[in-house]
Amino acid sequence: MRFDTVITGGTLVTALGRTRGDLGIRGEKIAAVGLNLARGNGHARIIDAKGRYVIPAGVDVHVHLDLPFMNSNSSDDYNTGTRAAARGGITTVIDFAIPYGQETMNQAVDNWFKKAEGIACVDYSFHGTITDYRRHLPELPRLIERGIPTAKEFMIYANMGWQSDDAGVFAALEECRRLGAMLMIHAESAAVLDLLMARVNNPKAKKQYGARLHTMTRPHFVETEAIQRAITWCEITGGKLFIVHMSTGPGTDLVKDAQARGVPVLAETCAHYLVLDDSVFERSDGHLFACQPQVKTKADQKRLWQGLREGTVCNVSTDTCTFTTKQKAIWKGDYTKIPMGMPGLETMLPVVYTHGVLKRRLTLEQLVQKCCTDPAKVMGLYPRKGSLEVGTDADIAILHPTRKFKVDWRQMETNADWSPYQGWELAGFAETTLCRGQVIVEDYKFTGRNGYGQFIPRKNPGNL
Numbered sequence: 001m002r003f004d005t006v007i008t009g010g011t012l013v014t015a016l017g018r019t020r021g022d023l024g025i026r027g028e029k030i031a032a033v034g035l036n037l038a039r040g041n042g043h044a045r046i047i048d049a050k051g052r053y054v055i056p057a058g059v060d061v062h063v064h065l066d067l068p069f070m071n072s073n074s075s076d077d078y079n080t081g082t083r084a085a086a087r088g089g090i091t092t093v094i095d096f097a098i099p100y101g102q103e104t105m106n107q108a109v110d111n112w113f114k115k116a117e118g119i120a121c122v123d124y125s126f127h128g129t130i131t132d133y134r135r136h137l138p139e140l141p142r143l144i145e146r147g148i149p150t151a152k153e154f155m156i157y158a159n160m161g162w163q164s165d166d167a168g169v170f171a172a173l174e175e176c177r178r179l180g181a182m183l184m185i186h187a188e189s190a191a192v193l194d195l196l197m198a199r200v201n202n203p204k205a206k207k208q209y210g211a212r213l214h215t216m217t218r219p220h221f222v223e224t225e226a227i228q229r230a231i232t233w234c235e236i237t238g239g240k241l242f243i244v245h246m247s248t249g250p251g252t253d254l255v256k257d258a259q260a261r262g263v264p265v266l267a268e269t270c271a272h273y274l275v276l277d278d279s280v281f282e283r284s285d286g287h288l289f290a291c292q293p294q295v296k297t298k299a300d301q302k303r304l305w306q307g308l309r310e311g312t313v314c315n316v317s318t319d320t321c322t323f324t325t326k327q328k329a330i331w332k333g334d335y336t337k338i339p340m341g342m343p344g345l346e347t348m349l350p351v352v353y354t355h356g357v358l359k360r361r362l363t364l365e366q367l368v369q370k371c372c373t374d375p376a377k378v379m380g381l382y383p384r385k386g387s388l389e390v391g392t393d394a395d396i397a398i399l400h401p402t403r404k405f406k407v408d409w410r411q412m413e414t415n416a417d418w419s420p421y422q423g424w425e426l427a428g429f430a431e432t433t434l435c436r437g438q439v440i441v442e443d444y445k446f447t448g449r450n451g452y453g454q455f456i457p458r459k460n461p462g463n464l
Ligand code: URP
Pocket: 064, 186, 290, 291, 292, 293, 319, 321, 340, 341, 342
């Protein structure tokens, strides 16, 4: 068989196991998995993967690129964000198309297509966002027709006009059940959170505690009560529910109990919740780390790693929502004004590889499962993405087992001028990344093309 590219001599790793072998690529697809595939393929590009792991490239199902948010605009757009993704071994990102004002959900999706087209360097998809359930739920069938069978509701962000109340969550889950769609939820308890924030809304507290107020006003129950409530509506309606960016150990326990009862709830966590804790807010630049929900404690990290191993937590994502130090500086001592979010696409696989696999919290197969295969399954992209099977997209990351780099934002593709992991020594950066058969990272450097990324339609979410 003739191939365009052959990846030879590597250890092929999937969620199910590892084996020595070659991958033969023709056009955009994996055409063969076997031995000695380079033989008789003199014209093929040969990528020597001896001593390397060859994995399905990562799938990040939670990003915010070019997002107007909190009086700012997230600074990684579809160009820098997807270049960062490529360098991090990720070839598919799923963003949230959010309606502003009276926009429809489908208008928001049109807007997000415009943000991506012509500049995205890896493949992408969108989730819808329901900010007004009476207007937006009737649009769900059209969204599904467009290959977008998932939509999110936020239980906070009233000031952005995005918040959903219980009726909205309940009605959306009913509709998801009817249509086979999946509802994603940002679970934090708005009413109690507002009360806790109002109690410290004075210059004295803001001066005394600074950015620490962000974590002081968000005790665990702000997340867990909201997760519990969302699970209640999920259990009653039978609609598929996906808890985004779960940050707490007790939240993980709630999801585990619900899953054991047969409730159709899934949950992701993010790389930062696995390795950062709230001591970051003691730093003089602690405000940079502010995101919602905020990073919690070491005990939460431990429970989230366990949740990944036991299956309660189905995937790791980034919640990339990058703001530069200049953008973050608009807080001027008032934690409520910090643009919330952090960069993450370039470092997700390295963080999980270094702190998961090398520290024996996860096997390499579990890393592939949680960062590549199961996110693709859960969002209805599998097996096209997240697999090494013949006939699927040749989206591949090649990793050196031990080679480490010191994280330095100056050498990264992200538009951030800081990194939550600045100075950390991480292995697991992609030495080579392929997206639909094209090499887009070579020797750790981005070599892809602006506009190469394509929209990938999805269907049947919520299945593992
Ligand atoms: O702080 C965060 N996570 N910013 C992005 C918006 C969201 O809630 O996911």
